[in-house]
Amino acid sequence: MIDPAALAGRDVYLERVETLIGMMLQDAGVRLPGARRAALAAKAGVEGIEIPQVLAVQLEVLAG
Numbered sequence: 001m002i003d004p005a006a007l008a009g010r011d012v013y014l015e016r017v018e019t020l021i022g023m024m025l026q027d028a029g030v031r032l033p034g035a036r037r038a039a040l041a042a043k044a045g046v047e048g049i050e051i052p053q054v055l056a057v058q059l060e061v062l063a064g
Helices: 010-025 035-047 053-063
Strands: none
16 A cells, blocks of 8 residues: 555645656557546446347336
């Protein structure tokens, strides 16, 4: 665990981490943990997700 208060303080720490991530993303091929999941969640929020018709009917029945 990292305690930002023990270093430069929370705000400065988070700003530095944000700067570091921004610099990392400038390099081609850099992958960050959770980036794919976040992108897929954002896409699903806009486009929705496809489910089988049978499941849709079951969910409608359960919803009442």
